[in-house]
Amino acid sequence: MKVLLVGEYREGQLLESCFELEAFADELKAERATLLVGSADACQKLRGKVYFADAADYLEYNPDLHKRLVLEAAARENADHIVFSHSAYGWDLAPRVAAALKAGQVSDIIAVRDGKFEVGCLNGKMRRLVAPATAKAVLTLQPGAFTLKNPGPPEPRIEKLDVEKTASPVNFLGYEPAEKKEVDLTKAAIIVGAGRGIGKQENLAVISALAEALHAEVGASRPVVDAGWLDHSRQVGSTGQVVSPKLYLACGISGATQHLTGMRKSGFIVAINKDKEAPISELADVLVIADLIPFAAALTARLKKP
Amino acid sequence: MKILVCVKQVPDLETTFKPNPEGTWFDETDLAFQLNDCDEYAVEEAVRLKEKLAGAPDITVLSIGPRRVVETIKRALAMGADRGVHIEDAEAYRKDPWQIASLIANFAREKKFDLIFTGMQSQDRGSGQVGVLAAELLGLACATTIVAFEFTGGLCRVRRELAGGVKGVVELKLPALLTCQSGLNVPRYPTLPNIMKARKKELLTVGAETLGKEGPAVVTEKFYPPARKGAGVVLEGEAAETADKLAGILREKIPGLRGL
Known part of the structure; x- marks a missing residue:
């Protein structure tokens, strides 16, 4: 089996997800080649056959040109699987490649089971x-699901790749940096995370009081931030901050994948939830099945007792 | 300007899912259904654009599925879409993203929509492919996971969510398809008068079988719950008592915590 890995490069840097793609190819025991639209320097960090297209020519994001580069590399390799990370880049590009090849796409893969x-x-x-159901397939991998165990030294065999540059109706204007952070959650020893289960904004006071009693920072899941109840810098998850406190207290957080990615490495995880089958329970060391607000108030009172 | 918004009806997720008799998707018995969250942002953004352009755009909202999805179309109509299209398909749950995108593309091809909004993924299947596949089938410019949208001078300017708060700024020419991420806007609640008005809006039903017969590109072999870690402690009961137990566990497991 042959796989083409489509590496990711942003703001002049090779992204770590490239190594997750390599780990996946190793797990499939597949012969692999990598395509990187990036820099010659970044290609030096990769292993095996590398198709290199210069981001100076093709930009870091230009879906039409990147699609043509992927199709060209896949044709040269006669790849069975074309593999992306299920990141903003893969999310955008993979289905374009799948449509062009009329190939089936499997998104957000977390494991391989019997092929x-x-x-x-x-x-x-x-x-x-x-x-x-198709002979060739496009695959995207859940970020963090595959880890390269014995990478060995980088030893790329680089081949320059070019395609004809045509005009695109999609024009990439550049990046907008992350907003200034109100708080750096990555440094917090304890985080009390507030989720949709808090019900309404007024209930945040109960969560804040609990956080105060624990000398903790308040974090949040995406819906709470999207609703404007807390600042974006308090969002825990793959699109917010990835944290690893000693204690993470998930309050009314069901545990969407992107949130779990952001707090999986916490030392000890307590989840307070009404729904005992919420995905957060998979990670919880202690699962408290309770009505959140009265329980949080009771815990705060208990912690304040001398 | 003609706008299409594609919406999906998904089950309320705060429930227990059991496999259907085929073992490839969930059993629908006793489930409540609602508008997919990302699609709600898509409807809202389309309605905001209509308001900004003094009502000029005509908004069609489309959904694929059995009879029950009409309720979801009506919700979008009550939010401000002008007309609904129900692609009736009792087998929609079996269809993969390629088949669903093909139905949408075959419906939209001759209609010459200038702008199509979809959610970036569904909460149930979550493949995140349908919008982009439909754009490719229709030959439209496309940007995904948008968290900001402006329309000026005939161009769309969007911000795509990347990672860690960084965004990519992209400009697109029409016709275009945009897939919406949560946080793009704060969707409105339909008012009672608008719910009443929505009942009188045009609702066209189209049989899925009239929109082509693409086979699947991927096949679901099995549907099952995740393996549980099982090592966790479960606490349940009266609040003060449970809080007491939890405080005890924390004191034991995390020595040196202040406040315990």
């Missing part, structure tokens, strides 16, 4: 085992 792919569904509550 088939396990993916999450229903916000992580259930799993599906999926197989492509």
